[in-house]
Amino acid sequence: MHASAPGKIILCGEHAVVYGRPAIAIPLNDVRARVSIIPGAPGSGVCFDAPDLGRRWLITSAPHDPLSELTLAILRQFGVQRMPDIEIAITSDIPIASGMGSGAAIATAIVRALASAYGRNLSAAEVSALVYESEQRFHGTPSGIDNTVIAYEQVIWFQRRSEPPHQIEPIAIAEPFTLLIGDTGVRSATRLPVGEVRRRWERDPSRYEMLFDAVADVVYQARRALAEGDRAALGPLLDRNQALLEEIGVSSPELERLITAARSAGAGGAKLSGGGWGGVMIALVEPETAQQVRQALQAAGATRVLETIVQAAA
Numbered sequence: 001m002h003a004s005a006p007g008k009i010i011l012c013g014e015h016a017v018v019y020g021r022p023a024i025a026i027p028l029n030d031v032r033a034r035v036s037i038i039p040g041a042p043g044s045g046v047c048f049d050a051p052d053l054g055r056r057w058l059i060t061s062a063p064h065d066p067l068s069e070l071t072l073a074i075l076r077q078f079g080v081q082r083m084p085d086i087e088i089a090i091t092s093d094i095p096i097a098s099g100m101g102s103g104a105a106i107a108t109a110i111v112r113a114l115a116s117a118y119g120r121n122l123s124a125a126e127v128s129a130l131v132y133e134s135e136q137r138f139h140g141t142p143s144g145i146d147n148t149v150i151a152y153e154q155v156i157w158f159q160r161r162s163e164p165p166h167q168i169e170p171i172a173i174a175e176p177f178t179l180l181i182g183d184t185g186v187r188s189a190t191r192l193p194v195g196e197v198r199r200r201w202e203r204d205p206s207r208y209e210m211l212f213d214a215v216a217d218v219v220y221q222a223r224r225a226l227a228e229g230d231r232a233a234l235g236p237l238l239d240r241n242q243a244l245l246e247e248i249g250v251s252s253p254e255l256e257r258l259i260t261a262a263r264s265a266g267a268g269g270a271k272l273s274g275g276g277w278g279g280v281m282i283a284l285v286e287p288e289t290a291q292q293v294r295q296a297l298q299a300a301g302a303t304r305v306l307e308t309i310v311q312a313a314a
Contacts, residue, residue: 003112007031007094008101008149009181009273009282009308012222012241013158015197015248016215017145019208022159024171024222025149026179028308033092033105035113040085046071050090050106059083070107070134071114077130078118088113095304097187099274104146107134127151155313157223173313174229179282180293182262184254185303186278193250193275200249208248215244229312235268235284242271250276257300265289265296 006027013023040047046059048067059068071088088110094102111130115122122130128151135147145158148168159167201208218241225233242259245251255272262270262283270283285293294305 001037001113001117002034003109003116004032004034005105005108005112005150006101006153007033007105008146009099009179009280010145011273011282012238012271013215013219014099014145014272014274014276015194015245015250016212016219017158017160018194018197019201019212020160020162021212021216022157022167022219022223023145024155024157024219024226025145026155026308026310027149027153028094028100028181028306029153030308031093031100031306033090033094033102033109035106035109036089037113037117038087038089040087042085044085044087045083046085047087048090049087052092053090053096066103066134067107067110070110070130073133074111074114074130078114078120080118086117095183095187095280097189097279098183099190099272099276099279100181101146101150103190104131104135104150107131108147108150124152155310170313171223172227173310174227175231176309176311177231177234178285178287178290178307178309180262180267180285180290180297181273181306181308182258182281182283182297182300182302183304183306184252184258184278184280184301186252186254188252188275188278190275193277197248197250211244211248215241215248218244231268231284231286238269238271238282238284239263245272245276252277254278254301255281258297258302259283261296261300262293265293267293 006029011024017023049056094100096102111127128147131147155171157169222237258281259270266289267283273282297305
């Protein structure tokens, strides 16, 4: 049985989304995690083989690993009484700890592969809920946006409510636009900046609530620009979001070096995407500027540059 799931980027709204403000997220359909389930030797139990993660382990030897716990939870939900003898082979194009949803994509692919293996038809909402539980083991206080955009594979508006269901709806995009994704090569587990922002918010809630409100205003304006096909307005909004993320305290010298290089080379706007303190940034480009911005990012130290075209959608 085979299954896959896309990576993702957050266009705008990260960190503030944890505190009830909206965010816009985009799936990366050409950058995916893949899972295959194959029969194992009799008595072997469940074995994970993840060469891209540099790991291979038995579920019995690491039962509290988030992917082990996720698999055990799914097997229980499916009513599986006896541990199956299977190998779960995991491969992924998505850089780990980059802000591109690697953990949620792998978890989503595992859920889909196990559902297929056991003849279960899970809705996107059910997959998203299972993956959210796994994300909690990775990140502590995840927003819920990674599991949602990856499970639904749509550009979405996401707003967390105090009690589920959260607000999840597709975004209207009047005109396609192109983003370059520059990888700093610096890995930062999402839970670290998320945890630090929470500590800062607890120490100075009024200041951080004001910053989160300012981020929300950017997100609302970005939604309007997307609906109107106004790329000229979208770029400065990405720049404004980046300035707020710097105030929130989740940027880094490596990110800012790539962002500055992209803007200087003609990008319409640029910002970090994801947890920050490393990982990736995004730059809004036009067809005539894409190549020079790509070269500028590489010259500024990007370890890789990916391109994605966000298609128009009603």
